[in-house]
Amino acid sequence: MKWSDLDTNWCPVARTLSLVGDRWTLLILRDCFLGLAKFEELAKSTGATRHIVASRLKRLVEAGVLEKQAYSERPKRFEYVLTVKGRELEPALHTFRDWGKAHIPVRRAAKA
8 A cells, every 4th residue: 555545544543644654744743843944944953855855844734734934035935834733743742752762762872
């Protein structure tokens, strides 16, 4: 089954995954909740390529999760702000964070 097939699946989990079910989208959402809003900030923080960030932002805007707002006219620049619909994802991201803290601790290299 292709990812694009999930958006019409009967299962709400599958439909949600079709929108936010990849690491780059979740990291962009994480950063939006942390207050980042500009394309360059999101690209730098996530480490994703510009193409990936652009495609994920476009999809999130089209789905009504983020809203694109101009912050500069010359040159034309935009920031991406969570909508009410987008902010409703906050508990899910907190759950991912808390689960990761509890079950996947940060592993640091031993000092020599």
